[in-house]
Amino acid sequence: MRKLAVYAGAFSLGIFLAQYLLPPDWLLPGALVCLGLGWAAFLLPWEVRRRCVAACAALALALGWNWLYIRQVQKPLEVLAGMEGPAVMTLCGYAEKTDYGARAVVRLEGVPLGKAVFYGDWPLLELEPGQTVSAVARFQSAGRIRDTDVTSFTSKGVFLLAYGRGEAVYGSGTSSSPRWWPVRLGRAMAEKIQELYPDSSAGFLTAILTGDKTGLPEGDGIALSEAGLYHVMAVSGMHCGFLLTLAAGLTGKRRRFTAILVLPLLVFYALLTGGSPSVVRACVMLAFLLAAPLFCRDSDPPTALAAALFLILLANPFAAASVSLQLSFAAMAGLLWLTPKLMRALAGERDGFFRLLAASFSATMGALVFTTPLTAWYFGRLVLVSPLSNLLSLWAAGLGFMLGLLSAAAGFFCAPLGMAVALAPRALVWYILRAAHLMADIPHHALYYTNPYLKYWLIFVYVLFALACVLRPKGRRKYAAAALLAVLTLAVTVKLGQRRCQADLDVFVLDVGQGQCVLLASEGRFALVDCGSGNSWLSAGDMAADYLSSLGCKRLDYLILTHYDQDHVSGVAALTERMGVQTLLAPDVSDSAGLREAVLSAAEASGASVEFPGELRSIALGGAALAVYPPVGEGGDNDEGLSVLASAGELDLLVTGDMDRATERKLLAAYDLPDIEVLVAGHHGSRYSTSEELLEALRPETVCVSVGNNSYGHPAEEALERLARQGCTVFRTDLHGTIHLSLNREK
Known part of the structure; x- marks a missing residue:
C-alpha cells in the first residue's frame, strides 16, 4: 500500500508543478529528464532504489500526461476561441438561470473530449441532460478571462464558452440513457424536497443532499459563511460519511453486505451531485476502507488519500487548481x-x-489548521467562531442529511409519510440556521484580510506553533503560552487594522472588477458611494462589508447610489444583510433593468431610512463633509444619477457615476464646483465621460479609474490621453487593486 502512496504522491506533485510552475513547453523535456533520473536511480542502494525509481517514473508520467491532455483535450476546444459559427451541443446537466437567460455545461459535436458552457435563452431551462441544442455561437476561451488562468472552469474540464447568437433549435436528442439517471434523480429529489418542505428549509436540504445551492436564501447563505458553516452545504466527504453511516445503520454489522451495497451507491451519489473533487476523494477513500477487509488487507488512509488524488488528477490535470480539491x-x-x-x-x-x-474539537481544529491558509488566500476571512459553530451544528447536519434523505425517499412512494418524516429534518435545519445567525451576530466572529496586518499575524502564529512543536522541553505549557501570545497579538492586529484611517478623510476605491464602490471614512463615520460589480465572480457587497468590518464599522452611516445600474448596485443586498445601513440616498427615477425595487427592499429590510435628494444635500461625515447633487441630466439611467463631492478642508474628491460629457457640462453649469484634488473617472473610464470641459474646470491632480475585465474597452485610450494631457496621476483598480488615499486638511 505504501508503494502506491509514493507513486500517487509523486504523480500528484508532478501535476501541481505542471499546473502552477512549469510552462507548457517545458513539460515534455521535463518528463524526459525525470525518466533519465529514474534510470540513474538504479545505481542507488536497494533500500531507496525502488522508491526513487517509482517517484521518478510517476513524475515523468505526470508531466507527460499533462502535456498530452493539453494537446488532445484543451487545444482542440480553444482553437475555436474567437470564432463564430453553427454548433450542435449535448447538455451534460440541467441548465441554470443567469441574469440574461440560461447557461448549461455541454459537449460539442465533433469534439469528443472536454466540455464547454453554452449561454442561451430561457428555453434552455426546459431541456434535460442528453438533449441537444443547435445554434450559431460565438466562442471564447474559458482559460483566459481575467488576464490570468481561470480555475472555476478549467478545473472542471470546461475549456470553452459559447454564446448563442440568434434563434436556436432546442430539444432534439434523448435523455433516457442510463448515463443521465443520476442527474435526473438529483433533479427529482430537489423537486420532491420542494414539495415536502414548503419553508426556507427546502433550500438548505437541497444543498446538502444534491449540492444545488441556488434555492438557499441569500441571508442564510451569508450567515452560514460568516459562522464558518458554509462547508456543510458543499457536498463533500462529510456527506459521503453520512451516507455510509445511514447505510451501515440499515444493514447492521454485516460488513461484506455493507460494502457491496455502499460501493455502487457512492459512485451513483458522486454522479448525482456533479462529481466534485471533494466527493470523488471521499468515494475513493471510502472504497479503499470498505474493500480492504474483502481482500484481507488493512486499510491505510494516507495511501487511500494519495490514490484518490491520483485518480482525480489523472481524469483532469487541471483539477489541481480546484479550490474544492485543495480544501x-x-x-x-x-x-x-x-x-x-x-x-x-x-x-x-x-x-x-x-x-x-x-x-x-480535535477534528475541527485538525481540519482548520490545514485549511486556514487556503481560506485566507481564496476567501479573505478568518472565522474565529468556527470551532464553536461546528461543535454546535455538525451533529445536527448529519442527522438532517440522513433524515432528509429518508423523507425524500419516502415521499416518492407515500407523500403523507414523507411529510411526517420531514418534521424532524425541518426542526434540525431551523436549529442549524438559527445557530449560524447567532454566531454571525457575535462581535469579531470573523476577521478579514482587508486588514493588511492580519496576514502577517497568521504567518507569525504558524511559525510560533511550529517552534513550540520542535523546541524542548516537551509538555503542554509551551503550547498554552503560544496560544496566549497568539490571542494577545491578534487583539493588537485588530486594533492596528481599525486605526488605519487617521486622516481627515480616507478614501478607498475598492477593486470590485467592472463596477464601482468607493468607501469614505472620517473620524469613525463611514459612507459608501455605490456598491456593485458587473463581474459575476466578485461580490461588491461582501468586499465592502469586509473592509468596513476590518475598520471597526458595525453599521454603515450612509449608502449613496449614483444610479441603478447592475455594476453600481449589485452588492447592496449582501451589504445590507451583513452590515446594515443607517441612511440610503438614491435618485428618484425609474430604471430600465428593474433594480430599483430590489435595492429599496433590501435597504428597508435592514432598517435604513431612504431619501431621494431633489436638491443639494449636505452631510457631515466626521471631520469631512459630503455634498450630494441631485440628477441634472435626462434621458437615461446614467444621466439621471447623483453626484457626490467629499471635502476635507480645501481637499476635495468628486464621484460622478456614469454620466456622459453632456451631463457633466450641466453639472458644471448648475453648481459652483471647486478645484478638486481627486476625481473618480466617470463611467469606468469611458471615452464619453471625463471630458475636457470637466478636467479644465476642476483641474484634478489624481484620477482613480474603477474598472475590471470588460468588453467595453474601458478605460478608453481617448480618456487616458485626456488625463495625460491634463497632467493627472492615474490609478486603476484593474492594475493597482484597491486604491487607498488619505486627505488631510492643512493645519
Missing part, C-alpha cells in the same frame, strides 16, 4: 495527521461526554 485534501490531511495528536493530548484516557467533545 478537501488539506482538511483530510489535517484529520489524518493532527487530529489524533490533539485527541490524545485533550482526552487522554477519559471517556464519556468529555471525550465526545474532545473528538469534535
Whole structure:
C-alpha cells in the first residue's frame, strides 16, 4: 500500500508543478529528464532504489500526461476561441438561470473530449441532460478571462464558452440513457424536497443532499459563511460519511453486505451531485476502507488519500487548481495527521461526554489548521467562531442529511409519510440556521484580510506553533503560552487594522472588477458611494462589508447610489444583510433593468431610512463633509444619477457615476464646483465621460479609474490621453487593486 502512496504522491506533485510552475513547453523535456533520473536511480542502494525509481517514473508520467491532455483535450476546444459559427451541443446537466437567460455545461459535436458552457435563452431551462441544442455561437476561451488562468472552469474540464447568437433549435436528442439517471434523480429529489418542505428549509436540504445551492436564501447563505458553516452545504466527504453511516445503520454489522451495497451507491451519489473533487476523494477513500477487509488487507488512509488524488488528477490535470480539491485534501490531511495528536493530548484516557467533545474539537481544529491558509488566500476571512459553530451544528447536519434523505425517499412512494418524516429534518435545519445567525451576530466572529496586518499575524502564529512543536522541553505549557501570545497579538492586529484611517478623510476605491464602490471614512463615520460589480465572480457587497468590518464599522452611516445600474448596485443586498445601513440616498427615477425595487427592499429590510435628494444635500461625515447633487441630466439611467463631492478642508474628491460629457457640462453649469484634488473617472473610464470641459474646470491632480475585465474597452485610450494631457496621476483598480488615499486638511 505504501508503494502506491509514493507513486500517487509523486504523480500528484508532478501535476501541481505542471499546473502552477512549469510552462507548457517545458513539460515534455521535463518528463524526459525525470525518466533519465529514474534510470540513474538504479545505481542507488536497494533500500531507496525502488522508491526513487517509482517517484521518478510517476513524475515523468505526470508531466507527460499533462502535456498530452493539453494537446488532445484543451487545444482542440480553444482553437475555436474567437470564432463564430453553427454548433450542435449535448447538455451534460440541467441548465441554470443567469441574469440574461440560461447557461448549461455541454459537449460539442465533433469534439469528443472536454466540455464547454453554452449561454442561451430561457428555453434552455426546459431541456434535460442528453438533449441537444443547435445554434450559431460565438466562442471564447474559458482559460483566459481575467488576464490570468481561470480555475472555476478549467478545473472542471470546461475549456470553452459559447454564446448563442440568434434563434436556436432546442430539444432534439434523448435523455433516457442510463448515463443521465443520476442527474435526473438529483433533479427529482430537489423537486420532491420542494414539495415536502414548503419553508426556507427546502433550500438548505437541497444543498446538502444534491449540492444545488441556488434555492438557499441569500441571508442564510451569508450567515452560514460568516459562522464558518458554509462547508456543510458543499457536498463533500462529510456527506459521503453520512451516507455510509445511514447505510451501515440499515444493514447492521454485516460488513461484506455493507460494502457491496455502499460501493455502487457512492459512485451513483458522486454522479448525482456533479462529481466534485471533494466527493470523488471521499468515494475513493471510502472504497479503499470498505474493500480492504474483502481482500484481507488493512486499510491505510494516507495511501487511500494519495490514490484518490491520483485518480482525480489523472481524469483532469487541471483539477489541481480546484479550490474544492485543495480544501478537501488539506482538511483530510489535517484529520489524518493532527487530529489524533490533539485527541490524545485533550482526552487522554477519559471517556464519556468529555471525550465526545474532545473528538469534535480535535477534528475541527485538525481540519482548520490545514485549511486556514487556503481560506485566507481564496476567501479573505478568518472565522474565529468556527470551532464553536461546528461543535454546535455538525451533529445536527448529519442527522438532517440522513433524515432528509429518508423523507425524500419516502415521499416518492407515500407523500403523507414523507411529510411526517420531514418534521424532524425541518426542526434540525431551523436549529442549524438559527445557530449560524447567532454566531454571525457575535462581535469579531470573523476577521478579514482587508486588514493588511492580519496576514502577517497568521504567518507569525504558524511559525510560533511550529517552534513550540520542535523546541524542548516537551509538555503542554509551551503550547498554552503560544496560544496566549497568539490571542494577545491578534487583539493588537485588530486594533492596528481599525486605526488605519487617521486622516481627515480616507478614501478607498475598492477593486470590485467592472463596477464601482468607493468607501469614505472620517473620524469613525463611514459612507459608501455605490456598491456593485458587473463581474459575476466578485461580490461588491461582501468586499465592502469586509473592509468596513476590518475598520471597526458595525453599521454603515450612509449608502449613496449614483444610479441603478447592475455594476453600481449589485452588492447592496449582501451589504445590507451583513452590515446594515443607517441612511440610503438614491435618485428618484425609474430604471430600465428593474433594480430599483430590489435595492429599496433590501435597504428597508435592514432598517435604513431612504431619501431621494431633489436638491443639494449636505452631510457631515466626521471631520469631512459630503455634498450630494441631485440628477441634472435626462434621458437615461446614467444621466439621471447623483453626484457626490467629499471635502476635507480645501481637499476635495468628486464621484460622478456614469454620466456622459453632456451631463457633466450641466453639472458644471448648475453648481459652483471647486478645484478638486481627486476625481473618480466617470463611467469606468469611458471615452464619453471625463471630458475636457470637466478636467479644465476642476483641474484634478489624481484620477482613480474603477474598472475590471470588460468588453467595453474601458478605460478608453481617448480618456487616458485626456488625463495625460491634463497632467493627472492615474490609478486603476484593474492594475493597482484597491486604491487607498488619505486627505488631510492643512493645519
